[in-house]
Every structure is written in C-alpha cells, then in structure tokens.
Amino acid sequence: MVVLSQNGRQQLxxxxxxxxxxxFTGIPVIDMTSPHAKAHMVEACEEFGFFxxxxxxxxxxxxxxLEDEGIKFFSLPQxxxxxxxPPQPFGYGNRRIGxxxxxxWIEYLLLSTNPDSxxxxxxxxxxxxxxxxxxxxxxxxxxxKNMTYEVLEMIAxxxxxxxxxxxxxxxxxEESDSCxxxxxxxxxxxxxxxxxxxxxxxxxxxxxxxISVLRSNNTNGLEICLKDGTWVSVPPDQDSFFINVGDSLxxxxxxxxxxxxxxxxxxxxxxxxxxxxxxxxxxxxxIAPLPSLMKEGExxxxxxxxxxxxxxxxxxxxxxxxxxxxxEKKEQP
Ligand code: GA4
Numbered sequence: 054m055v056v057l058s059q060n061g062r063q064q065l066x067x068x069x070x071x072x073x074x075x076x077f078t079g080i081p082v083i084d085m086t087s088p089h090a091k092a093h094m095v096e097a098c099e100e101f102g103f104f105x106x107x108x109x110x111x112x113x114x115x116x117x118x119l120e121d122e123g124i125k126f127f128s129l130p131q132x133x134x135x136x137x138x139p140p141q142p143f144g145y146g147n148r149r150i151g152x153x154x155x156x157x158w159i160e161y162l163l164l165s166t167n168p169d170s171x172x173x174x175x176x177x178x179x180x181x182x183x184x185x186x187x188x189x190x191x192x193x194x195x196x197x198k199n200m201t202y203e204v205l206e207m208i209a210x211x212x213x214x215x216x217x218x219x220x221x222x223x224x225x226x227e228e229s230d231s232c233x234x235x236x237x238x239x240x241x242x243x244x245x246x247x248x249x250x251x252x253x254x255x256x257x258x259x260x261x262x263x264i265s266v267l268r269s270n271n272t273n274g275l276e277i278c279l280k281d282g283t284w285v286s287v288p289p290d291q292d293s294f295f296i297n298v299g300d301s302l303x304x305x306x307x308x309x310x311x312x313x314x315x316x317x318x319x320x321x322x323x324x325x326x327x328x329x330x331x332x333x334x335x336x337x338x339x340i341a342p343l344p345s346l347m348k349e350g351e352x353x354x355x356x357x358x359x360x361x362x363x364x365x366x367x368x369x370x371x372x373x374x375x376x377x378x379x380x381e382k383k384e385q386p
Contacts, residue, residue, distance in 0.1 A: 102313030
C-alpha cells in the first residue's frame, strides 16, 4: 500500500484502483413492495451480503434534511468541529478511524441511536441550534429503524423461521446497542495526478453488527468485495438504501449469509456524504446460530459469545482484520 503524505502531518493510504466494472449489473435491487422481496433478500444475503432497497417508505424529505444538516456541520471551521470530538465513543472524528491507527480521507460524526444521547451530543455539534440537527437525526433514524425492522422480518419469513421477529427483536430491544454515523469524504483534486491509484476514504472492513443500512448522496466511492475476491463499485443512488449483512448476522445464520467486505475510495471532484444506521443487539445477547435454521446434524461454525465479548474484541482490532476469525471453531486435525 502506498501512502500519501498530507502536509507532512498524516499518512493516508492509496490503493490500486479496482478495474472499471461498467459491465457489472449484478448488485441485487429489491423492491420492498414486491411479493418476491423476501426470497430475493435471502438470495442476495447469501450471494453478496448486500443489496439495494427501493420502495422503502422512508420519506425522502428526512434523507435530504439530514444530508443538508450534515453538510452545514462539516462546513464549519475546523476549530468548531473539533469541539465535538474526538469520538469517545461518540462525537466528531477527522481522519482517524477507531482506536488502533486506521486513517482515511474522511471526517465523520458517530452517534448513538438513543434520542437522549442524540440531543446531548447535538448540543456540542450545533450549540446555536442543537434541536434542528437533533430533530433531523431523530426523524431520520426512527424512520430507518422501522424500515430495518421490517426488512429483518421479511428476511426471517424468507428463511422460513419463526417467530417473525426473531431477528428484529434484537434491534427493537430498548437495550439494543445500535449506532449511527454521518460520513463526509471531501473531494481530493490532487488525485487526478495519481493515475491508476485511489485514495482510501474508509478502508476495507466488514461491519460487526447484525445489519447496516446506508444512504449516500449521488457520489461514487462505495465498493464491495464479491465472493471471488473481485472489488466492484456500487453506483450511488440517493433515493435508495444499501443493506449490508454484518458479522453477527453471518454467525446467526451459521455462515449462510456473508458479512460483506466493503470500502470507500475518494472521488477527485465531488464530496460524498453517507449516513449509516448500524443495527446491533443488546450487549448481553448471545450471538449464536439460530436453532431453527440449523439442519439436522449441522455443526455450529462459531464458539459461543455475547455481543459485549465481540465488541470488546472489535475495538482491539484494525479495520481490515478478520474479526470473526477469533470466534470460529477450528477444524480438529
Ligand atoms: C465499522 C462499522 C462502524 O462504522 C463502526 C466502526 C468502528 C469505529 O469507527 O469506531 C470500528 C470499525 C467499525 C470496526 C473495527 C474497529 C471499530 C473502527 C475500528 C477500527 C462504528 C463499528 O461498529 O465498527
């Protein structure tokens, strides 16, 4: 990996650009109102760990209002933004991702999804108008949460498992450990000169939670890794959501669903703004394959662990690490 030095202060990663995938039309697009949606969601989670969701019912106004508020925040002078950081674990972050030395061409806000905690953090994010920013986040997050519950219930039906809320209950739980982030990837005009290489905004990783729900503006940058190891770019669509299977859902399906490896690369001319809801279970929840999904004689691939155990290990890891590796049952020789 080559590294670009920014004003001699920080080292940012450059990677080889993925081959253009103009011909690749394989990212599944699922219409939430279609009678086939449930089966298609299951197929997409098995093949890609990823799909695009249309006709989702989240008001466009909530999406654009939060995007506008995010842009307003990120255009503040650096000294003002720094008042809301660094994230511990919530707040404003710039270039540094996580506690273990990962960096990217990004600034972001990391928030809890709990309305009290949102309003608390919003008073440092926007001291003049905390309620404007706060209400944009609360409206958006509550609408996206409801849509996500429905997606998980449709997936449970598609998998033929009962009860319907076997997955969604973990996110609906008052103690659910979910979080939310707004990412801003500034453009980088110097990139034009770096032929064949791209600057990393957010390095490759899988999400540790159950499911992540991403919405971005119409700027390129998101890439996912297919089963055969090829990276493909995901054409942006500001009216849709992109759903990612997280590590916990991979475990709960005993590996039938794959948590998708993904990354964001920087555009030379246009800022990318994304907002992501990460649906996680309560800390005490045991993450294990759902018994109703296990075939007779099927062995569980993972050791038993709670979300708190996993989270602790996640925060000791680097972005690109195979975090589930530590929890896999190794074949006996
Ligand atoms: C990836 C998914 C979410 O953005 C996140 C990230 C978290 C962070 O930014 O603090 C982590 C990353 C994410 C996984 C490995 C650790 C923790 C940065 C990092 C290096 C909020 C999450 O839950 O895990």
